[in-house]
Amino acid sequence: MGRSPCCAKEGLNRGAWTALEDKILTDYIKIHGEGKWRNLPKKAGLKRCGKSCRLRWLNYLRPDIKRGNITHDEEELIIRLHKLLGNRWSLIAGRLPGRTDNEIKNYWNTNLGKKVQGQPSITSLSPKQPCNSKDKKKKPSMKESPPLPTSPKGESRVVRTKALRCTKVFLTPQQVTETQSQFNNHVGSEEERSSISSDLMMDLNDLNVGEFCFSDLLLDSEFSQFCHFDDENGKGREGCNDNGNQKNNNGENSKKDHFSPSSDEHLLYPEEMLENWTGNNCVQPDIVSDLKSLASFLDADDEWLGSEQ
């Protein structure tokens, strides 16, 4: 199927955006909202490609963009997320409020990519390494921090995103209902429920006879906490967390630890749990091997994290 060009190239501005263009775009979006990028330039009176407008808005003009240097915590988080997700910058950015995928990608390419150099990673699988390949003479950088520990095994722990791209977990309608009621049982009060992060709520509420990404499941530590289905109720363990990382009795959820460096345990999936999980109907047979690969990766990750602390 043919694709129409993204926009007519003639007569369009390219390159750096001017302050006036920024203002026009911002004003237009304030009034009309985001979306319909293709028509936006024409309606707003901008001589720009719709894609360009979208990019400019998302990466620079959006009011919730966090400016300034990446903090050490953010950096650690990026590294950890990259280990799990590979170059899925949008997913990584989704876990870093105020940061854009482009910013994180750039930061990785210019800073973190160097740090993890020597460790096989998804980026090393790319045909080209724009920045890493040309640092003949390394200049000290203000943003640079001490090198990261390397894996004791020296093997790749990065999930190859291409291979896992279509890895989905399918739930039957009944399983969806059960999952939601488990959630409601674990999170007793309305206030507690509303305190759960919005992305988790989306995961649960949007769960129709559908699917959710395994990677999202992994990343939603809160979700994994509520996914502990015990065997006594006869349903078997369908969920994802076997570590006993349930919500504590005080009703405190671990939202503050959401994927923080200190919340490693939420991300670790023992072999046994995976067996239960993959043995269940909710996982398509053809992705079991992917999940097992991921489990072995996580085991390696566990060791590494253990030696790190």
Add this chain to the structure above:
DNA sequence: AAGCTGAACAACCGCAGGGCA
């Protein structure tokens, strides 16, 4: 002071996937 080099980051490009007619 001028030229060179690399870092940082903004912007572009092509592709993929979902939605819809």
Add this chain to the structure above:
DNA sequence: ATGCCCTGCGGTTGTTCAGCT
């Protein structure tokens, strides 16, 4: 079922600037 539109994503390139020689 097919094809088009729209959007999002990741890879790559271009530009600017600071530090070094």
